[in-house]
Amino acid sequence: xxxxxxxxxxxxxxxxxxxxxxxxxxxxxxxxxxxxxxxxxxxxxxxxxxxxxxxxxxxxxxxxxxxxxxxxxxxxxxxxxxxxxxxxxxxxxxxxxxxxxxxxxxxxxxxxxxxxxxxxxxxxxxxxxxxxxxxxxxxxxxxxxxxxxxxxxxxxxxxxxxxxxxxxxxxxxxxxxxxxxxxxxxxxxxxxxxxxxxxxxxxxxxxxxxxxxxxxxxxxxxxxxxxxxxxxxxxxxxxxxxxxxxxxxxxxxxxxxxxxxxxxxxxxxxxxxxxxxxxxxxxxxxxxxxxxxxxxxxxxxxxxxxxxxxxxxxxxxxxxxxxxxxxxxxxxxxxxxxxxxxxxxxxxxxxxxxxxxxxxxxxxxxxxxxxxxxxxxxxxxxxxxxxxxxx
Amino acid sequence: xxxxxxxxxxxxxxxxxxxxxxxxxxxxxxxxxxxxxxxxxxxxxxxxxxxxxxxxxxxxxxxxxxxxxxxxxxxxxxxxxxxxxxxxxxxxxxxxxxxxxxxxxxxxxxxxxxxxxxxxxxxxxxxxxxxxxxxxxxxxxxxxxxxxxxxxxxxxxxxxxxxxxxxxxxxxxxxxxxxxxxxxxxxxxxxxxxxxxxxxxxxxxxxxxxxxxxxxxxxxxxxxxxxxxxxxxxxxxxxxxxxxxxxxxxxxxxxxxxxxxxxxxxxxxxxxxxxxxxxxxxxxxxxxxxxxxxxxxxxxxxxxxxxxxxxxxxxxxxxxxxxxxxxxxxxxxxxxxxxxxxxxxxxxxxxxxxxxxxxxxxxxxxxxxxxxxxxxxxxxxxxxxxxxxxxxxxxxxxxxxxxxxxxxxxxxxxxxxxxxxxxxxxxxxxxxxxxxxxxxxxxxxxxxxxxxxxxxxxxxxxxxxxxxxxxxxxxxxxxxxxxxxxxxxxxxxxxxxxxxxxxxxxxxxxxxxxxxxxxxxxxxxxxxxxxxxxxxxxxxxxxxx
Numbered sequence: 001x002x003x004x005x006x007x008x009x010x011x012x013x014x015x016x017x018x019x020x021x022x023x024x025x026x027x028x029x030x031x032x033x034x035x036x037x038x039x040x041x042x043x044x045x046x047x048x049x050x051x052x053x054x055x056x057x058x059x060x061x062x063x064x065x066x067x068x069x070x071x072x073x074x075x076x077x078x079x080x081x082x083x084x085x086x087x088x089x090x091x092x093x094x095x096x097x098x099x100x101x102x103x104x105x106x107x108x109x110x111x112x113x114x115x116x117x118x119x120x121x122x123x124x125x126x127x128x129x130x131x132x133x134x135x136x137x138x139x140x141x142x143x144x145x146x147x148x149x150x151x152x153x154x155x156x157x158x159x160x161x162x163x164x165x166x167x168x169x170x171x172x173x174x175x176x177x178x179x180x181x182x183x184x185x186x187x188x189x190x191x192x193x194x195x196x197x198x199x200x201x202x203x204x205x206x207x208x209x210x211x212x213x214x215x216x217x218x219x220x221x222x223x224x225x226x227x228x229x230x231x232x233x234x235x236x237x238x239x240x241x242x243x244x245x246x247x248x249x250x251x252x253x254x255x256x257x258x259x260x261x262x263x264x265x266x267x268x269x270x271x272x273x274x275x276x277x278x279x280x281x282x283x284x285x286x287x288x289x290x291x292x293x294x295x296x297x298x299x300x301x302x303x304x305x306x307x308x309x310x311x312x313x314x315x316x317x318x319x320x321x322x323x324x325x326x327x328x329x330x331x332x333x334x335x336x337x338x339x340x341x342x343x344x345x346x347x348x349x350x351x352x353x354x355x356x357x358x359x360x361x362x363x364x365x366x367x368x369x370x371x372x373x374x375x376x377x378x379x380x381x382x383x384x385x386x387x388x389x390x391x
Numbered sequence: 392x393x394x395x396x397x398x399x400x401x402x403x404x405x406x407x408x409x410x411x412x413x414x415x416x417x418x419x420x421x422x423x424x425x426x427x428x429x430x431x432x433x434x435x436x437x438x439x440x441x442x443x444x445x446x447x448x449x450x451x452x453x454x455x456x457x458x459x460x461x462x463x464x465x466x467x468x469x470x471x472x473x474x475x476x477x478x479x480x481x482x483x484x485x486x487x488x489x490x491x492x493x494x495x496x497x498x499x500x501x502x503x504x505x506x507x508x509x510x511x512x513x514x515x516x517x518x519x520x521x522x523x524x525x526x527x528x529x530x531x532x533x534x535x536x537x538x539x540x541x542x543x544x545x546x547x548x549x550x551x552x553x554x555x556x557x558x559x560x561x562x563x564x565x566x567x568x569x570x571x572x573x574x575x576x577x578x579x580x581x582x583x584x585x586x587x588x589x590x591x592x593x594x595x596x597x598x599x600x601x602x603x604x605x606x607x608x609x610x611x612x613x614x615x616x617x618x619x620x621x622x623x624x625x626x627x628x629x630x631x632x633x634x635x636x637x638x639x640x641x642x643x644x645x646x647x648x649x650x651x652x653x654x655x656x657x658x659x660x661x662x663x664x665x666x667x668x669x670x671x672x673x674x675x676x677x678x679x680x681x682x683x684x685x686x687x688x689x690x691x692x693x694x695x696x697x698x699x700x701x702x703x704x705x706x707x708x709x710x711x712x713x714x715x716x717x718x719x720x721x722x723x724x725x726x727x728x729x730x731x732x733x734x735x736x737x738x739x740x741x742x743x744x745x746x747x748x749x750x751x752x753x754x755x756x757x758x759x760x761x762x763x764x765x766x767x768x769x770x771x772x773x774x775x776x777x778x779x780x781x782x783x784x785x786x787x788x789x790x791x792x793x794x795x796x797x798x799x800x801x802x803x804x805x806x807x808x809x810x811x812x813x814x815x816x817x818x819x820x821x822x823x824x825x826x827x828x829x830x831x832x833x834x835x836x837x838x839x840x841x842x843x844x845x846x847x848x849x850x851x852x853x854x855x856x857x858x859x860x861x862x863x864x865x866x867x868x869x870x871x872x873x874x875x876x877x878x879x880x881x882x883x884x885x886x887x888x889x890x891x892x893x894x895x896x897x898x899x900x901x902x903x904x905x906x907x908x909x910x911x912x913x914x915x916x917x918x919x920x921x922x923x924x925x926x927x928x929x930x931x932x933x934x935x936x
Binding site for chain 1: 740
């Protein structure tokens with residue numbers, strides 16, 4: 001008796017602790033993220049495309065059928081469990097086979113399954129129809145960021161890379177991330193698309209398999225290196241929509257979000273114009289000869305955006321990631337060694353190839369690593385040297 | 392007194408022992424290292440798999456500890472990927488599969504009236520191969536760069552980036568595969584050649600039937616896995632380009648080969664559990680199994696269909712419309728024979744005279760919770776819905792409902808049902824019930840919220856996640872720790888006392904409604920049983936002479 005009381009007391013204490021713990025967590029000042037996950041969301045995202053709406057309908061349809069069958073089957077089972085107990089004096093019957101019954105409960109589920117498959121078939125066909133797109137965008141999965149290239153339609157020629165906000169990545173490492181609504185979903189350059197236009201997404205990758213997913217649009221398509229696959233969406237509503245990489249792609253798998261901004265046709269045109277001007281301004285003259293301070297300033301930005309995720313801001317790396325601070329390759333008087341590593345990668349792509357960065361960016365970041373932390377080589381790498389190494 | 396630990400030749404019928412005492416059964420450690428007795432080997436398999444279950448469980452708890460709240464508190468993402476990968480590999484190849492082989496070793500000869508397994512020395516080898524394989528797999532954590540971190544599916548080309556531990560992992564899987572194939576050949580030959588006179592195939596207990604079919608599946612698909620990982624190995628070291636796109640290889644080809652193994656593998660892990668449940672339900676309903684013949688056919692249909700559905704794991708790789716439709720239809724079709732099995736079990740319970748000892752609780756819990764996993768499987772089979780749910784926590788919830796509540800609960804039902812025969816003592820019923828309810832509740836607390844996380848789009852294998860997912864992750868983590876402790880409780884308070892022979896002595900026939908030849912031998916089962924073929928009654932469930 002005493003023992004049970006003590007046990008109940010303990011259980012009560014535990015319950016209170018757990019309750020308090022959950023309550024403090026709920027008090028975290030995080031709200032729903034429109035176009036992204038809602039707090040304790042129970043269902044699929046509110047659909048923004050016809051396909052996503054169809055998927056949600058199919059899911060409800062399945063849920064209803066499954067619930068009805070579940071209640072039916074387990075209603076019978078639990079009735080039996082309560083009625084046909086030895087303790088209630090139930091005597092075992094003797095029946096143990098019936099071909100008729102077996103045939104019935106083979107045929108009936110078969111028919112139900114066909115009924116389920118019919119509406120799904122229509123959606124599969126619609127999902128795979130990527131013809132007659134208004135805009136085609138190639139999305140390239142890279143460890144660990146997304147590249148967007150506008151291939152066809154308004155904005156043709158625009159291309160940029162989209163990475164997770166660096167402060168959020170640091171915040172994750174700190175173990176006590178600040179409670180923001182778009183935690184791990186904020187990127188520097190979102191993909192921008194016009195509303196009500198059919199957008200075809202072509203996926204590929206440079207290193208390993210990634211997957212491009214935007215739940216509100218009902219799309220998820222693996223991005224496979226060396227291969228090209230496609231999917232499509234037509235967003236009905238202006239807004240911001242979020243997704244994440246859905247195929248395990250290595251260390252930073254959780255840190256390559258997707259942000260798609262759906263804007264009106266007029267805003268889209270405005271964005272295209274702005275982006276084109278910005279790109280023209282950013283385009284560096286590859287023949288320019290830079291000074292050390294300029295290269296260092298530029299290199300620091302390139303490093304933060306591309307290298308710091310693995311090699312860390314302090315250049316020390318960690319685990320399998322090699323340190324740059326004090327690295328023989330970085331310190332080597334022969335500059336081509338490091339240029340070669342950065343261009344072509346190393347260890348089967350564990351250190352990926354960075355060919356997609358411009359000559360200027362590569363020259364800047366290499367110069368930066370050669371003259372930062374305890375590395376004081378005084379060496380300067382010019383864009384022309386990187387361009388020469390590419391050949 | 393317990394057959395599990397006692398020296399063979401003590402504590403039971405001495406008339407029987409005479410014959411083998413003459414050829415000097417080895418003692419001490421030699422008894423286990425040189426073991427050729429199916430009961431000893433079965434015991435070793437079961438203890439091995441429980442050890443691996445604990446190691447895999449610790450990894451699971453490390454994962455859940457990291458995911459308890461947003462942000463990285465304990466490990467870096469690379470380490471996290473190692474945990475998820477090794478948790479999967481250890482549970483699948485180290486815990487669940489060997490556990491069923493352990494059951495087969497113990498029960499198949501007893502159920503068909505055979506003196507032992509057909510190839511006793513190969514049986515020894517197939518067990519002892521597991522030890523170096525497991526050491527290599529778990530030891531890979533201590534290799535430079537840590538354990539493999541490419542997910543248990545080992546998708547190329549991520550595997551090509553892994554450190555030397557990947558090779559250790561591949562060799563470990565090769566060895567475990569060889570062990571599985573040997574075990575399967577042994578089971579097939581034993582069942583086909585060594586049944587007692589009168590034990591025709593269609594009178595054989597369903598556990599033997601499901602294992603016969605499973606063994607064929609294993610022999611068919613383990614070489615396929617070996618091929619896939621060997622190609623990965625040569626890609627890594629010998630300059631081939633099977634899966635490396637840089638040399639014209641195809642990463643999706645790896646997935647096709649892997650899942651051609653991987654889907655039948657799913658049934659390898661569940662069919663023997665179906666067999667166990669088909670033995671337990673009739674025993675505690677005190678009524679014969681309903682639709683024995685249709686159960687056999689349903690098992691065979693599931694096995695055959697399992698070869699035709701592999702690409703449903705790959706809907707998001709970008710298959711052509713016809714491919715998606717074919718694999719969607721074929722997958723949904725599997726619901727039919729699986730449904731037949733559930734209906735047959737419920738019809739067996741119907742108008743029975745039921746009692747609910749622990750084996751029955753686990754069997755009923757199995758039907759109830761496994762069916763939930765079956766329904767989510769049906770939902771995932773729908774290609775358009777799968778596009779939303781592929782690679783999210785919904786999938787994690789789904790396969791833990793079928794693998795934990797399915798395979799593991801089936802195993803627990805089997806342990807409680809047959810352990811009195813193995814050890815000669817009864818387990819403590821109250822403790823068994825505590826284990827059941829504790830496991831059932833904490834299991835659902837852990838995995839049910841994952842459905843919501845998946846629907847809301849939280850991808851699996853994520854070391855950190857957006858804040859909106861925090862509460863369900865916290866609940867799942869708390870549940871996981873309770874579930875883990877329940878299994879420690881099971882080992883300390885149920886397994887150990889039984890192995891030490893503590894508890895009420897078990898009668899030869901401890902379950903009123905149980906039928907079958909295993910209940911025709913004393914408890915604990917003597918070291919040697921059925922040395923002379925028994926004479927069986929018409930239903931092949933009793934010995935008449």
